[in-house]
Amino acid sequence: MNIVVCVKQVPGTSEVKINKETNTIIRDEAEAIINPFDEYAIEEGVRVKENVGGSVTVISMGIPKTAELLRETIAVGVDEAVLLTDKAFAGADTLATSYTLSMGIKKLGDYDLIICGKQATDGDTAQVGPSLAEKLGVPHTTNVRKIEEIKEGYIRCQRMTDDGYEVVEMPLPAVITVVKEINEPRYPSIKGKLKAKKYEVKILNAEDIGADISLCGLNGSPTRVIKTFTPVHEIKAEMIEGTACEQAEKLADKLLSMQFVKCK
Numbered sequence: 090m091n092i093v094v095c096v097k098q099v100p101g102t103s104e105v106k107i108n109k110e111t112n113t114i115i116r117d118e119a120e121a122i123i124n125p126f127d128e129y130a131i132e133e134g135v136r137v138k139e140n141v142g143g144s145v146t147v148i149s150m151g152i153p154k155t156a157e158l159l160r161e162t163i164a165v166g167v168d169e170a171v172l173l174t175d176k177a178f179a180g181a182d183t184l185a186t187s188y189t190l191s192m193g194i195k196k197l198g199d200y201d202l203i204i205c206g207k208q209a210t211d212g213d214t215a216q217v218g219p220s221l222a223e224k225l226g227v228p229h230t231t232n233v234r235k236i237e238e239i240k241e242g243y244i245r246c247q248r249m250t251d252d253g254y255e256v257v258e259m260p261l262p263a264v265i266t267v268v269k270e271i272n273e274p275r276y277p278s279i280k281g282k283l284k285a286k287k288y289e290v291k292i293l294n295a296e297d298i299g300a301d302i303s304l305c306g307l308n309g310s311p312t313r314v315i316k317t318f319t320p321v322h323e324i325k326a327e328m329i330e331g332t333a334c335e336q337a338e339k340l341a342d343k344l345l346s347m348q349f350v351k352c353k
């Protein structure tokens with residue numbers, strides 16, 4: 090079974106710097122980590138491989154530095170790591186990201202299962218998994234908390250909902266996005282670390298994957314960040330004194346004067 094895991098590099102800190110002119114994250118300067126949800130996606134990919142055989146390839150669209158993080162995944166059982174990097178990919182919104190990833194995945198050859206994290210901790214849209222499935226023309230299930238059964242051409246999984254879970258069956262190839270409840274990621278072994286050290290991440294640019302650059306990066310992004318700002322936190326607390334009845338009356342007066350409550 091050919092398993093592909095989508096991995097995004099995200100800032101490892103909330104001290105994110107924004108380029109004021111382009112309104113984009115300055116990714117070169119931020120301390121980078123693998124998106125935490127993607128660690129669970131990697132672990133699940135490796136577990137599926139261990140159960141049914143096959144190989145796991147991680148793929149990322151990102152800046153050249155991302156290769157360092159991808160190399161580390163070899164230490165936990167990933168077989169191949171591929172980085173899609175090109176100036177033409179910069180400034181991508183979720184649509185352009187999904188397009189680029191879909192072209193990269195097609196370039197890899199046959200695939201059975203694509204695993205994404207539920208969402209990225211920076212962009213936070215949770216759109217890339219479903220959008221990628223659309224681009225590839227395959228079914229998808231989001232928020233997967235357990236793979237119940239997987240075999241050639243078929244997967245049955247549990248999809249987490251607000252009040253429990255649903256059981257979803259799909260034909261393969263398909264995309265799933267996973268939640269943290271799905272597993273406990275393993276630590277790298279010494280042997281794995283040594284293997285990772287020697288591993289060379291495969292680097293592909295727009296031309297290599299046959300991408301139409303009008304659909305990549307800022308060019309291919311119908312959405313634009315118009316403005317970014319840090320919200321100002323103003324906490325004004327006022328204690329209302331008196332008996333419970335007096336407090337309720339005073340509170341009601343205040344709310345009425347603020348026109349939060351309309352009385353007939």
Ligand SMILES: Cc1cc2nc3c(=O)[nH]c(=O)nc-3n(C[C@H](O)[C@H](O)[C@H](O)COP(=O)(O)OP(=O)(O)OC[C@H]3O[C@@H](n4cnc5c(N)ncnc54)[C@H](O)[C@@H]3O)c2cc1C
Nearest residue numbers: 095150180182183205206208209212213214215216217312
């Ligand atoms: C309106 C809008 C405009 C934007 N403009 C810009 C911009 O100008 N510049 C900019 O830098 N960013 C921009 N972004 C952010 C950019 O779209 C996202 O970083 C990117 O598309 C991924 O979306 P996300 O972070 O919400 O991922 P999610 O959809 O939350 O991620 C879900 C999963 O998809 C996979 N995934 C996501 N991104 C990647 C990736 N790059 N490689 C591999 N796997 C991935 C991972 O498995 C991840 O767990 C913009 C976002 C929006 C909504």
